[in-house]
Amino acid sequence: MTYAEVSAIGQEASDLSDRKRDFPLDQCRCHLETGPVVLVGSQWQETRNLMVMGWHMMLGFTPAHFGCLISPGNYSYRLIRESRECTINVPTRELADAVVGVGNSKGYEVDKFAAFGLTPEHGECVSAPTVAECYASFECRLADDSQIDRHELFIWEIVKAHVDPTVERPKTLHYRGNGRFMIAGEEIDRAADFRDEML
Template sequence: MKEMPASHAYRLLEPGPIVLVTTAQNGKANVMTMGFHMMVQHAPPLIGCVIGPWDHSYRALCESRECVIAIPTVDLARTVVDIGNCSGDKVDKFEKFGLSPLSAQDVGPPLIGECLANIECRIADDTMVETYSLFLLEALRIWIDSDRKERRTLHHKGDGSFTVDGEVVDLRERMVKWRQLPD
């Protein structure tokens, strides 16, 4: 075994796929790339995510208390990285990257038409924002493009490289303890 810096733990434990987060402020939609997020609980469905004052979307999220978490697939990899490399205070990212904003049902920020899925969210708890930039978001509604052929998601390794979802191992018949959880 070779030691690596403890500060690189995120490179090993990245909890989920890279996502895009949409917010809206003063009638203007923005989108950012986010890698630091995790499921916190099943019901109500809570998602923890780190969005800090260094992100242009931070102020819009704090003021509106709502956002959309959009899940892109591997065919959008370069766009996802490019979105993360510019700021919404200088550019309209929907226009620049040719993204289709779709109306959400319960929140103001738009869904992203090119993504596999979109989760409408509202802030459930912001008590950890000042200390950790950690928002707990409640998932209100999920939209999925069931006709989308590309379904593989991207997982950031923390150094500019990504792992792409691959083979699915189906062990549902063995997961007897978890059958009691709500669908």
């Protein structure tokens, strides 16, 4: 690379940096909450429910640990704490209306499956229902409850995964706050540049 090219890149980086402004901390979610929005299925005794969740992350490969925040204000919280199980279901763009409906309603007032045209299915390993319309569903058992009271953080082990392999580029919904979602789907392939152990 020539000196002129290196210096042009440096100038570009400095211009980009100049364009950044102080940003309200309580809005950081708009840029970091970019995992797919998921539907959490729960069941305790005869009662089942669904909630929307955006705050979650993978926590390990094997076992497949997964962490998420569930507020005690949600009806699902009690069902999930009692049963120590849930399902994580990944909706795509065509389910956006159902996602908004599930997020706007309370499980003690409506059967969200019936109200939003979603089909509950039996899990293989947990009693919580999966959602047939979602292309991917994960059955989870609580692996660690030590952070729930302090951070509302549930740490799960995914014990069974169901994924439709024909959905190649799922148009998942990614919440940006203020009622707006980004849609995923575009893909770039840099596998050839990756070290083997990073793939």
